[in-house]
Amino acid sequence: MALVACPTCEKQVSKRALACPGCGEPDPARYHSRNTWLGRLFWLAVWAAIGALVWIKVVPLVMDVFKQ
Structure with a gap:
């Protein structure tokens, strides 16, 4: 089961959880x-x-250099 840190309380939560239990x-x-x-x-x-x-x-500056 993969765990991620909750963005609010930083507790480890399952990726499948619908809400953080903390x-x-x-x-x-x-x-x-x-x-x-x-x-x-x-x-x-x-x-x-x-x-x-x-x-x-x-680009216009480079084009002017090559025209001369």
Whole structure:
């Protein structure tokens, strides 16, 4: 049986538990998967913004260098 730490009380809870027996947090295993998904989405947005900035600012400068 796999155990995860409850995000509220940090007690070990089964991944199949519907609620934490210690504090009553609903579906404590789902919290970790949701948190991981949001973290990945955040970093994807950061890298997309960096890519857009490079495309807008750096690519025209490089193109001007090669045109000359």
